[in-house]
Amino acid sequence: MTAPAGWLPAPVEELFGTDATADESYGVLTVDIPPSSWLAGLEIARTALSCTYFDWLSAVDEPGTGFRVLAHVVALAPVRRLLLRTTVPHAAPELPSAVGVYAGARWHERETHEMFGVRFTGHPGLDHLLLPETFEGHPLRKDFVLAARVAKAWPGAKEPGESDHGGPRRRQMLPAGVPDPNEWTDRERVLRPRAARLRLQ
Template sequence: MDGRAGEPVRRYEVTEVEPVGAELGASAQQPPSSGAGRGMFGVQGTGDTSGFGGLQRRRAVELDSPRPFGGEFDEVVDALEEAYTGFNDAIERIVVDRGELTLHIVPERIAEVCQAMRDDPALRFELCSSVSGVDYLGSDGRRLHVTYHLTSLTFRRRVRLEAAVTAEVPHLPSVTQVYPTADWQERETYDMFGVVFDGHPNLTRILMPDDWEGFPQRKDYPLGGVPVEYKGAEIPPPDQRRSYQ
């Protein structure tokens, strides 16, 4: 067909070009991982767990925070030092980060410190709102950390205690005699991370079956899973995707 009057006729040649970056031939294809992030449990480099290398993990604070800590934090630390005679032997380091005071406690002393935090009139941290676990796989020998969030209803303050143990000897004293609310929370931490709370009245699994082997929230626990079927497609289990293989 001719073009408009006075204009040359334009002709186009159509060629097939394979899409760049596409991986064809799979019904449930996952995007390939980059060198910066290999996925959740095989992550290297930036700490990206998405598989695309776009996230940057903030470097963990490991050093003591210098005094003055600022505001009420100095009052809390001074009151604990005065109330608890074993302060220097029990406190490994004190960190103030992102508006939160964290006291790193020698594992054997965690229940004693909680007792002082609750009973001293200048502290009065009456509530333990949370006991939870963290696995810092590859950090050092004491990779399993347990965190305790304490709240003073009297003074409207919050503080975070943290104790670290090894995966080979994951024992901590139970704080249930000080904070009864820690009962089920310690059971969940035991169930998911394998931390044994000595002195707990009934340390049994709370989420997984009693005969379950392993601790699902440890970073070296296998992903497992089952394939999920969709109409015309099937998603493989996590340990068969990308770099999990």
């Protein structure tokens, strides 16, 4: 059994199970748990760790690994931030809904389902939140094909004028207060005497 991580009152294995790991950085304690412990982990965060404030829930598509689902919850007195993470496979992206533990997860799970295709079983209604009902696919998946790029290929230029598409070059901008070197007069090219420079400062 390891020592408690961060502000946890007990070792992470004791709180979240033997497969759980914890790490703290930038003031956020991150706990990784298996998908089978997802709902239990959220309940422990709320009851045992007093993380009563639900901040957000989302996912990240990690090719070759799966969808990493994250929930950020906070204890308010004193303020302690917890990021609970789990990974579901691409072939079967499914987790139990957190709405019964945190009512605020309802819209976040709808968005995550819509954008990544992660199904939250027990959710009261995984309807579209941001996209039209007729939209097909999940646009935040790494394998999602952007239709605009199929219809018109990207020219490959970083800036206008850097490729063969014939567009004009972007005008080069000068920092504020710097005159155009092409418009300097001989008088402006001469450095002021040191005494005059000191008075200006």
